[in-house]
Amino acid sequence: MEGIITAFRGSPRVKSRTQMLVEVKGVQSKEKAEKLVGKTVSWNTPGKKGNVIKGKILAVHGRNGIVRAKFETGMPGQCLGTKVKIE
Numbered sequence: 001m002e003g004i005i006t007a008f009r010g011s012p013r014v015k016s017r018t019q020m021l022v023e024v025k026g027v028q029s030k031e032k033a034e035k036l037v038g039k040t041v042s043w044n045t046p047g048k049k050g051n052v053i054k055g056k057i058l059a060v061h062g063r064n065g066i067v068r069a070k071f072e073t074g075m076p077g078q079c080l081g082t083k084v085k086i087e
Contacts, residue, residue: 001025001086005043005079009068017074022057022084027065034060036086041069043084057086
């Protein structure tokens with residue numbers, strides 16, 4: 001299953017670098033998104049090394065199928081708009 005990182009979680013002044021909002025393809029309701037809570041998320045870093053940053057889906061964000069994921073380390077700004085794998 002794939003998703004797209006849409007934003008950092010946070011207020012207009014303070015952002016959380018480890019928590020991201022992820023839009024999952026094919027999920028448009030809160031009920032479907034609740035089934036994804038607890039699954040792992042992985043993002044491949046660009047470049048020659050190709051490191052993987054892993055995280056976990058914590059909760060549903062809103063009622064349109066967007067979920068909140070917490071990653072191991074802080075995420076760079078270049079991750080916005082890129083794909084993640086959900087297992």
